[in-house]
Amino acid sequence: MKGIAVSPGIGIGKVFIKEELPEVERRTIENIENEIEKIENVFVEVEEDLKNLYEEKKIKLGEDKAQIFKAHLMILQDPEFSDRIRNNIKNEKMNAEYANKLVIDEFANMFESMDDEYFRQRALDIKDIGIRIKAKLLNINTSKLSEVKKGTIVIAKDLTPSDTAQLNEEYVNAIITEFGGETSHSAIIANTLGIPGVMGIKNITNEFKNDDLVIVNGNDGLIIKNPDIITLNRYEELLKEEKSEKELLKEMIGKETISLDGKKIEISANIASLKDIKNALDNDAEGVGLFRSEFIYMENTKLPAEEEQFEIYREVLKKFENKPVVIRTMDIGGDKEVSYLDFEKEMNPFLGYRAIRYCLDEIEVFKTQLKALLRASVYGKLRIMFPMISSMVELKKAKEIFEECKNELKEDNKIYSNDIEIGIMIEVPTAAIMSDKLAKEVDFFSIGTNDLIQYSTATDRMNANLKDLYTPYNPGVLRLINMTIENAHKEGIWVGMCGSVAGNQDLIPVLLAMGLDEFSMAPTTMLKSRKLINSLNIEELQNIKNRVLDAADKNEIKKILNIN
Numbered sequence: 001m002k003g004i005a006v007s008p009g010i011g012i013g014k015v016f017i018k019e020e021l022p023e024v025e026r027r028t029i030e031n032i033e034n035e036i037e038k039i040e041n042v043f044v045e046v047e048e049d050l051k052n053l054y055e056e057k058k059i060k061l062g063e064d065k066a067q068i069f070k071a072h073l074m075i076l077q078d079p080e081f082s083d084r085i086r087n088n089i090k091n092e093k094m095n096a097e098y099a100n101k102l103v104i105d106e107f108a109n110m111f112e113s114m115d116d117e118y119f120r121q122r123a124l125d126i127k128d129i130g131i132r133i134k135a136k137l138l139n140i141n142t143s144k145l146s147e148v149k150k151g152t153i154v155i156a157k158d159l160t161p162s163d164t165a166q167l168n169e170e171y172v173n174a175i176i177t178e179f180g181g182e183t184s185h186s187a188i189i190a191n192t193l194g195i196p197g198v199m200g201i202k203n204i205t206n207e208f209k210n211d212d213l214v215i216v217n218g219n220d221g222l223i224i225k226n227p228d229i230i231t232l233n234r235y236e237e238l239l240k241e242e243k244s245e246k247e248l249l250k251e252m253i254g255k256e257t258i259s260l261d262g263k264k265i266e267i268s269a270n271i272a273s274l275k276d277i278k279n280a281l282d283n284d285a286e287g288v289g290l291f292r293s294e295f296i297y298m299e300n301t302k303l304p305a306e307e308e309q310f311e312i313y314r315e316v317l318k319k320f321e322n323k324p325v326v327i328r329t330m331d332i333g334g335d336k337e338v339s340y341l342d343f344e345k346e347m348n349p350f351l352g353y354r355a356i357r358y359c360l361d362e363i364e365v366f367k368t369q370l371k372a373l374l375r376a377s378v379y380g381k382l383r384i385m386f387p388m389i390s391s392m393v394e395l396k397k398a399k400e401i402f403e404e405c406k407n408e409l410k411e412d413n414k415i416y417s418n419d420i421e422i423g424i425m426i427e428v429p430t431a432a433i434m435s436d437k438l439a440k441e442v443d444f445f446s447i448g449t450n451d452l453i454q455y456s457t458a459t460d461r462m463n464a465n466l467k468d469l470y471t472p473y474n475p476g477v478l479r480l481i482n483m484t485i486e487n488a489h490k491e492g493i494w495v496g497m498c499g500s501v502a503g504n505q506d507l508i509p510v511l512l513a514m515g516l517d518e519f520s521m522a523p524t525t526m527l528k529s530r531k532l533i534n535s536l537n538i539e540e541l542q543n544i545k546n547r548v549l550d551a552a553d554k555n556e557i558k559k560i561l562n563i564n
C-alpha cells in the first residue's frame, strides 16, 4: 500500500485502530431486565478498566497524573449518576445507549454552565466517562490515543490536530490515516513530535486489525502489512541507520548556521505548545519562528484568560533565554476547530471566518491575547505575527488594536517591552503581491507556504486527491516567494519562512539564493538543514535560482534540482 509521506522516518510496530463511535438513536425496548443487566455489566467493566488504568499510570507517570482515573471512578460510582441512567431505562423504556447519552449530556451541560473554571473542566471528565460507557455498550474498542502501549502504530480514518497533539512520541512509532495531506495540521504536529506518518490511504481502517504488525515508511509513503522476516530485518536495519544518522547530526549542535560565503542564517523551530520546547532546544533551535498559539485555544474548554496565556508566553520566552520567539496570534479555522466557539458551518472553512478575520471582529478576544503577549514581552525577545493578512486594511486595524492594548496596559501601570518586532505571515497571494506596500508597515515577514500553495494554486491542502497539484514546485508559487523576499529586502526588513517548505532539503538552496533570512521548521529537521546550509555558497546558487524562476512547470524545476 502507498500513501502520501507526511512525516519522515520509519516506524515498525503493532497496529492500534482508532475507532469512530457512531451516533446513538433512541429505541423503545421490550425487555427492561435485559437492558438493566447490560448496563450493570458495563458499569462493572468500566470500573475495572479505570482501576487498572489508575494502577498502571500511577507506576508509569506518578500519582499526580493517575488521579484523574480515580476521579472518573468516583463519578461512575456516584449513585446520583448511575441511578439516573438506570431510571431512564426503567421509566422511559429506553435503550441503554440513549439513556447514557441523555444523562451525560445533562451532567456535562450543567457543569459547562458553571462559573467556576474547576467545575467547567469537570464537563470533560463526564464526557470521557460517557464515551467509555458508550463504547462498551456498542462493543467498540476506543482506548484513548494517549493510553496506547509502547511500539504502537496508530491507524485512523482521521486524526484531528488535537488528537495528534495527545500522542506520546515514545509510545507511538508511526501514524497512518485515510484523510489529510502533507500540510494538514495533524501531519505538522506529527513532524514536530518526530513521529513518522503516512496519510491519504483509502479505507485504511478496514485493511488492518488491532495488533497486526506493520512497517510504515514516512520517507516514501510505503506501508507493509505483516512483513516477512527478510523485509522486517531490512527495515530494522534501515531504522538503525536512521538512528545513527541522527546521532551523527548531533555534531551540528552548538554551531552557527552560516553559508560558505558568510551569510548568517537563523534556523528556528515551529512549536504548538510548551511541550514542544524541549525537542526544539534539544535540536539547538536558534529561536522559535512560529508558535501556533491557536493550540492553546484548541486544548482548552473555554477562551483562555489573559493570565493563563501570559503564563504560557512567559514560559516560552524564558526557556529561550533571549533568543527570538515569534508568537503568531491565534489562527483558528480550517482544520483547527475550537469546540466551544460556536461558529456557523461554512462551505469553505479554509476561506472562511477565521484567524485575523475573527480577531478583528471579536476585538476583546484579540485584546486579551495581545495584552498577555505584551505583558510577557519583558521576559525575552518577543516577536508578534499576524496570520492570514490579505490586505493593508487588516494590518492597519490589527496594529491599531495593538497600540490600544499598549495604552490600556500603561493606564493600568503594567509593563511591557518597547522592543517587540511586529510581523505578518505572507500566506495569502494578495499579501505576496502587495508585499512592497506591506513591508513598509512591519518589521518582518514570515512566508507560510502551507497556505500560500493552497490559496495560490486553489488546491485544498487537506485533499489527498489533489496531491499532484498541491506542490511547492509550481513555478507560480516560487515566483510569489521570490517576489516577497525581494520586496521585503527593498524596504530593509528580514524575511523568514515557517511553512513546511522551509525544511525541504531540495528547495533550501533555492530559498537561500533568493535571500531568505530565517528558516523555521519542525525541530527534527533543523540540524540536517544547518548542515546543508553550511555546505552551500549562495553566490554559486544564483544560476540555479534563475533557472528555477524561469521554468515553465514543476517537471522542469524538478529536473533542474535533480529530484526524481
Ligand code: PEP
Residues within 6 Å of the ligand: 183, 188, 290, 292, 331, 427, 447, 448, 449, 450, 451, 452, 498, 499, 500
Ligand atoms: C502556513 O500556512 O504555511 C503556516 C505556517 O501556517 P499553518 O500551517 O498553521 O496554516
Ligand code: MG
Residues within 6 Å of the ligand: 387, 427, 448, 450, 451
Ligand atoms: Mg497558514
